Amino acid sequence: MESVHHVTASSKVLFTKVRKIVPPMLEKFHKGQLGRVAVIGGCVDYTGAPYFSAMASAKLGCDMSHVVCERSAAPVVKSYSPNLMVHPLLPSSDTVKDTQSIDAPALAGPIIDMLSRLHALVIGPGLGRDGVTLKVVAEVIKAARSQSIPFVLDADGLLIVTENPGLIKGYKECILTPNVVEFGRLAKALGIKVASQAEISQEGNGDQISKESEACEQLSKALGGVTVVQKGPHDVISNGVTSIISDTKGGLKRSGGQGDTLTGSLGTFLAWRAAYHDKLWDSGEQDNANDAQTRDEVQAELESNKRMSPTTTLLLAAWAGSSITRECSRKAFEAKGRSMQASDLTDEVHGAFLRLIGEPEGSQTHL
Numbered sequence: 227m228e229s230v231h232h233v234t235a236s237s238k239v240l241f242t243k244v245r246k247i248v249p250p251m252l253e254k255f256h257k258g259q260l261g262r263v264a265v266i267g268g269c270v271d272y273t274g275a276p277y278f279s280a281m282a283s284a285k286l287g288c289d290m291s292h293v294v295c296e297r298s299a300a301p302v303v304k305s306y307s308p309n310l311m312v313h314p315l316l317p318s319s320d321t322v323k324d325t326q327s328i329d330a331p332a333l334a335g336p337i338i339d340m341l342s343r344l345h346a347l348v349i350g351p352g353l354g355r356d357g358v359t360l361k362v363v364a365e366v367i368k369a370a371r372s373q374s375i376p377f378v379l380d381a382d383g384l385l386i387v388t389e390n391p392g393l394i395k396g397y398k399e400c401i402l403t404p405n406v407v408e409f410g411r412l413a414k415a416l417g418i419k420v421a422s423q424a425e426i427s428q429e430g431n432g433d434q435i436s437k438e439s440e441a442c443e444q445l446s447k448a449l450g451g452v453t454v455v456q457k458g459p460h461d462v463i464s465n466g467v468t469s470i471i472s473d474t475k476g477g478l479k480r481s482g483g484q485g486d487t488l489t490g491s492l493g494t495f496l497a498w499r500a501a502y503h504d505k506l507w508d509s510g511e512q513d514n515a516n517d518a519q520t521r522d523e524v525q526a527e528l529e530s531n532k533r534m535s536p537t538t539t540l541l542l543a544a545w546a547g548s549s550i551t552r553e554c555s556r557k558a559f560e561a562k563g564r565s566m567q568a569s570d571l572t573d574e575v576h577g578a579f580l581r582l583i584g585e586p587e588g589s590q591t592h593l
């Protein structure tokens with residue numbers, strides 16, 4: 227039994243629509259126009275996560291990839307790749323004098339100063355749980371929201387929301403990417419009952435998907451319509467009103483760090499989506515006076531050749547990021563089997579893009 231809130235388009239139709247929000251490669255574009263994305267994360271314990279996220283973002287095709295991390299993580303992340311711009315701007319308990327009396331807005335100042343030059347943020351990969359760091363990142367979230375900059379929240383970034391849901395409640399330009407455990411924590415914090423795995427596995431496959439979608443929809447609703455990508459054997463995507471299931475085949479190895487390919491890909495899709503809505507190029511679609519909100523309106527846009535509304539493109543961006551990640555995982559697993567690592571997904575991003583989405587019409591791919 228499919229939930230009435232799901233869009234019913236095939237993957238082929240959805241990928242065709244995703245291609246509309248991918249900017250073509252044209253000589254007229256200058257550096258930065260195809261995406262300036264920053265990953266906010268990386269601490270003394272975790273340097274891989276922000277690197278995998280930023281590299282996925284870069285390899286999918288954004289022009290500029292920044293990492294904003296804690297001081298001790300910066301030289302390490304830089305050493306992984308000279309392509310990334312790494313800024314050691316995140317304070318922690320090790321770098322402030324008195325952890326009890328910090329001025330979080332002031333400490334966040336140098337990061338907030340960067341925001342106007344960015345199209346999208348990914349907040350959380352390898353951020354860690356240092357109290358000072360999390361307070362400063364909460365200030366960055368407030369500032370990004372006030373400047374309408376879209377962001378993805380993952381990992382320890384989700385912890386900030388679990389403790390203070392008001393930070394993002396009602397902010398539509400936001401995608402949350404919880405794994406099973408993070409989803410459970412968020413649901414508990416917001417008083418949403420999630421069926422246990424035992425309860426869900428007693429259901430048939432259709433009912434199982436329906437139950438999972440219901441919890442995802444409820445979480446999104448409780449957060450005022452943010453988009454939630456609930457990761458698992460298939461990813462459930464919902465904005466509280468409309469849902470899509472992402473079930474592109476993935477790999478069988480569950481090594482850590484695969485969620486980082488997802489967040490980085492989402493960062494780039496969010497940047498491209500902003501360029502699409504800014505009409506950076508002619509998408510070849512008809513004008514559209516409507517602003518889709520309901521599931522039926524989203525469905526109608528997916529079936530038409532009209533320009534899409536922000537609600538539709540956000541769902542598509544989330545679905546595309548999920549599909550790319552799962553395809554990377556499938557292909558990397560095919561090559562590496564049980565030795566597969568997160569870095570193997572990084573190498574697959576461009577191939578996955580070409581196989582699933584392909585270059586949009588008008589792209590000059592050869593000189």
Ligand SMILES: NC(=O)C1=CN([C@@H]2O[C@H](COP(=O)(O)OP(=O)(O)OC[C@H]3O[C@@H](n4cnc5c(N)ncnc54)[C@H](O)[C@@H]3O)[C@@H](O)[C@H]2O)[C@@H](O)CC1
Nearest residue numbers: 272273274275350351352353354381382405406407482483
């Ligand atoms: N190379 C790196 O730098 C990596 C850093 N990471 C960072 O590590 C930090 C902690 O992330 P964690 O994801 O470990 O979060 P948590 O510390 O909240 O741990 C989640 C726990 O849940 C378990 N779990 C996951 N999926 C499950 C499922 N379906 N059913 C039952 N249990 C499940 C995991 O094994 C893990 O022990 C984050 O900052 C994250 O970004 C991870 O993303 C892994 C890679």
Ligand SMILES: Nc1ncnc2c1ncn2[C@@H]1O[C@H](COP(=O)(O)OP(=O)(O)OP(=O)(O)O)[C@@H](O)[C@H]1O
Nearest residue numbers: 405457458459461476482483484485486488551552
């Ligand atoms: N059982 C599964 N079958 C197929 N794909 C899965 C399965 N579980 C997760 N995935 C996929 O793996 C990717 C990462 O999801 P996962 O649940 O491992 O996130 P995570 O725990 O946050 O990862 P990370 O270690 O990067 O923090 C997602 O794209 C998801 O679709």
Ligand SMILES: [Mg+2]
Nearest residue numbers: 380381405485
């Ligand atoms: Mg994770």
